[in-house]
Amino acid sequence: MGSIASLSNVWVNYNGFTALEDVSLSVDEQDFIGIIGPNGGGKSTLLKTILGLIEPSKGKVEILGMPPRKASRQVGYVAQFQNFDRQFPINVWEVALMGRLGHAGLLKGYSAEDRHAADEALEKVEMAGYKNRHISQLSGGQQQRVLIARALATHPKLLLLDEPASNVDSAMQKGFYELLSELNRQMAIIMVSHDISAVSEYVKKVACLNRKLYYHGTGQLTAEDLEATYQCPVELIAHGAPHRILRDHPR
Amino acid sequence: MLELLQYQFMQNAIVAGLLAAIACGVIGSYVVVKRMVSISGGIAHASFGGIGLGYLLGFNPVTGALVFSLGAALLMGTVTRRTRLSEDASIGILWATGMALGVIFIGLAPGYAPDLFSYLFGSILTVPTSDIWMMLVLDSIILVVVALFYKEFSALSFDEEFSRVVGVPTLFLNLVLLCLIALTVVVLIRVVGIVLVIALVAIPASIAFQFTRSLKKMMLVSSLLGAVFTIAGLWLSYQLDLASGATIILVSALCLAATLGWFKFTRIRQNA
Numbered sequence: 001m002g003s004i005a006s007l008s009n010v011w012v013n014y015n016g017f018t019a020l021e022d023v024s025l026s027v028d029e030q031d032f033i034g035i036i037g038p039n040g041g042g043k044s045t046l047l048k049t050i051l052g053l054i055e056p057s058k059g060k061v062e063i064l065g066m067p068p069r070k071a072s073r074q075v076g077y078v079a080q081f082q083n084f085d086r087q088f089p090i091n092v093w094e095v096a097l098m099g100r101l102g103h104a105g106l107l108k109g110y111s112a113e114d115r116h117a118a119d120e121a122l123e124k125v126e127m128a129g130y131k132n133r134h135i136s137q138l139s140g141g142q143q144q145r146v147l148i149a150r151a152l153a154t155h156p157k158l159l160l161l162d163e164p165a166s167n168v169d170s171a172m173q174k175g176f177y178e179l180l181s182e183l184n185r186q187m188a189i190i191m192v193s194h195d196i197s198a199v200s201e202y203v204k205k206v207a208c209l210n211r212k213l214y215y216h217g218t219g220q221l222t223a224e225d226l227e228a229t230y231q232c233p234v235e236l237i238a239h240g241a242p243h244r245i246l247r248d249h250p251r
Numbered sequence: 252m253l254e255l256l257q258y259q260f261m262q263n264a265i266v267a268g269l270l271a272a273i274a275c276g277v278i279g280s281y282v283v284v285k286r287m288v289s290i291s292g293g294i295a296h297a298s299f300g301g302i303g304l305g306y307l308l309g310f311n312p313v314t315g316a317l318v319f320s321l322g323a324a325l326l327m328g329t330v331t332r333r334t335r336l337s338e339d340a341s342i343g344i345l346w347a348t349g350m351a352l353g354v355i356f357i358g359l360a361p362g363y364a365p366d367l368f369s370y371l372f373g374s375i376l377t378v379p380t381s382d383i384w385m386m387l388v389l390d391s392i393i394l395v396v397v398a399l400f401y402k403e404f405s406a407l408s409f410d411e412e413f414s415r416v417v418g419v420p421t422l423f424l425n426l427v428l429l430c431l432i433a434l435t436v437v438v439l440i441r442v443v444g445i446v447l448v449i450a451l452v453a454i455p456a457s458i459a460f461q462f463t464r465s466l467k468k469m470m471l472v473s474s475l476l477g478a479v480f481t482i483a484g485l486w487l488s489y490q491l492d493l494a495s496g497a498t499i500i501l502v503s504a505l506c507l508a509a510t511l512g513w514f515k516f517t518r519i520r521q522n523a
């Protein structure tokens with residue numbers, strides 16, 4: 001298995017505040033890593049460091065064997081949905097095409113290949129029938145699918161998702177996570193989430209992040225990890241789900 | 252009105268109004284969707300320093316305004332990224348500093364400053380033909396640059412972070428967009444004046460924003476609205492002997508209020 005991303009002893013400081021402390025993480029092909037942790041624990045910072053939007057103050061980040069800024073065209077990124085103006089005059093097709101900006105290049109229009117990639121990406125997330133819809137005419141789940149299509153249009157080897165289900169209503173969440181599982185056959189995924197139960201069902205490995213990263217490269221979490229992450233005792237509940245993040249534990 | 256068209260000053264006024272409408276429609280749309288109205292106000296007011304310098308050194312004050320507004324645009328684009336000054340603070344500071352420079356320069360210039368009021372509040376009936384040519388050149392630059400970077404500017408306005416991730420040079424393009432705002436300010440100075448520019452940039456685009464769902468349509472509709480407002484304002488100000496720039500702005504503002512009221516009303520009726 002090839003290495004998709006590796007972070008070794010990465011520190012990120014902003015104005016004297018440490019957001020990430022000595023974080024090491026290695027991501028391989030086919031990985032589906034869920035990252036949970038409290039608000040302000042550095043989850044979004046970790047994703048932005050992988051994308052090269054934030055420079056680490058110490059340590060090394062390598063994505064697809066390249067520095068992050070060079071590799072970021074081959075990384076699909078789906079940011080937190082709160083960042084968008086839903087009234088912005090743009091339709092589904094135009095959003096999906098944005099994923100091709102890096103490929104199309106400056107001073108040129110989108111090529112036939114770019115259009116094909118955007119088409120394919122919309123089909124993959126089952127939104128091809130909504131191309132001419134304005135983004136405000138979609139449900140939260142559909143909007144999120146369009147943003148995933150935009151990330152897929154870049155033909156990524158690694159997909160980064162920041163709280164992807166926060167805007168998806170609960171009835172639609174199962175289908176949404178199943179889509180991610182399917183995408184995972186073609187690319188590694190790192191998903192940041194608050195939703196421990198969702199993470200437990202669909203991801204293959206789990207990490208806890210609260211400045212420090214607690215990660216064992218397995219789908220199982222320990223009570224110690226969770227306590228260290230949330231800095232308070234966390235009750236462990238084992239789910240009877242296909243993937244289990246928590247070990248069975250004595251009552 | 253028709254017999255007025257034979258006068259050179261009236262022909263110039265109408266051409267100036269139409270040229271202004273193109274700039275405010277295209278760039279105003281970006282300003283509104285990218286929430287840059289305050290930055291535009293800052294750039295416009297800072298350009299007063301250049302007007303003053305023109306009076307002091309004896310060149311066309313509009314040329315001075317061009318240099319100062321471009322300088323202010325570049326400063327605003329870089330200062331907030333390189334220092335810990337917030338964007339909000341830097342806008343206010345550049346806004347007032349540019350005005351202060353203008354006041355000092357005009358004070359130092361010998362004698363009386365003719366037409367000063369027209370630079371501040373516009374005077375569409377006295378636009379000289381030389382300024383019409385300048386407006387035409389600036390409009391052309393604006394249209395060519397927007398056509399070249401259309402997909403990047405749109406992406407940048409919708410989602411700057413994603414654009415950066417896929418490799419769009421966002422820092423550079425943000426500066427280019429700010430410079431286009433500076434050019435728009437200069438195009439509009441003769442029509443509505445430095446103090447009122449911000450309204451002509453924001454109002455037509457804000458009306459278009461209410462009922463268009465694509466950026467291109469928004470630009471087209473705001474340009475048409477800008478043309479209607481400047482011509483209607485010009486005609487009203489001539490008939491009622493009012494200040495032209497202020498009349499254009501008030502016509503625009505009333506139309507915006509009517510549009511918002513209409514949308515509110517139809518929505519209530521739909522829901523009833």
